[in-house]
Amino acid sequence: MTKVSPSLLSADFGNLDRDIEMLDSSEAAMLHIDVMDGVFVPNISFGFPVMQAINRKARKPLDVHLMIVQPERYVSQVRDCGAEIMCVHYEACTHLNRLVNQIRQGGMKPAVALNPSTPVAMLEDIIDDLDMVLIMSVNPGFAAQKFIPGTLKKIKQLREMIAAHGVNVEIEVDGGINLETGRAVVDAGADIVVAGNFVFKAPEPVKAISDLSAL
Numbered sequence: 001m002t003k004v005s006p007s008l009l010s011a012d013f014g015n016l017d018r019d020i021e022m023l024d025s026s027e028a029a030m031l032h033i034d035v036m037d038g039v040f041v042p043n044i045s046f047g048f049p050v051m052q053a054i055n056r057k058a059r060k061p062l063d064v065h066l067m068i069v070q071p072e073r074y075v076s077q078v079r080d081c082g083a084e085i086m087c088v089h090y091e092a093c094t095h096l097n098r099l100v101n102q103i104r105q106g107g108m109k110p111a112v113a114l115n116p117s118t119p120v121a122m123l124e125d126i127i128d129d130l131d132m133v134l135i136m137s138v139n140p141g142f143a144a145q146k147f148i149p150g151t152l153k154k155i156k157q158l159r160e161m162i163a164a165h166g167v168n169v170e171i172e173v174d175g176g177i178n179l180e181t182g183r184a185v186v187d188a189g190a191d192i193v194v195a196g197n198f199v200f201k202a203p204e205p206v207k208a209i210s211d212l213s214a215l
């Protein structure tokens with residue numbers, strides 16, 4: 001059973017209530033919330049008022065992926081939006097150890113995301129403090145991009161690092177996931193798959209989620 005975290009970036013923002021209800025009725029393990037600032041990534045998605053609205057409606061846990069510079073400025077706001085997981089980018093954090101501790105103290109699960117060009121080895125001295133690592137399988141910023149195959153090697157390396165440290169850290173993979181790439185990332189060692197386009201453009205999104213969770 002693979003955990004599925006559908007990305008609301010591909011939802012219909014004019015019908016958010018309807019789409020959140022659909023996700024709540026599905027086998028989704030949590031809801032993936034993509035926050036983009038137009039600086040760390042070339043796109044802007046949505047901010048805290050929209051996250052608050054999602055949190056008021058959603059019954060499943062919120063998996064918040066911050067593609068923003070200086071994420072340390074927003075720990076309390078993210079917590080107040082009901083996030084269960086607060087995921088920050090390695091490339092956006094100078095003092096990652098401090099921030100990870102602050103996220104934990106804020107009552108959330110700390111997670112770190114890696115861009116496709118950032119080696120897994122950069123996590124060697126932080127992995128023990130994390131609940132999840134997000135491996136980006138596209139360059140962050142947009143939905144519906146093509147999966148980068150080099151991701152599979154990184155998932156295997158991360159799996160080995162987690163085993164060597166004897167810690168319980170989940171591996172999430174984000175970008176270009178469909179049944180084919182989903183199969184490949186799960187075989188490589190992923191625990192959680194994020195899917196935006198594949199779920200929301202499917203004729204039956206609930207079935208698309210259940211197909212992914214059967215991987």
Ligand code: DX5
Pocket residue numbers: 007009010032034065138139140141142143144145174175176177194195196197198
């Ligand atoms: C990309 C985001 C992803 C994205 C996934 O910057 O972090 O979560 O929305 O969308 P798909 O599954 O369409 O690649």
Ligand code: ZN
Pocket residue numbers: 007032033034065174194
């Ligand atoms: Zn994401």
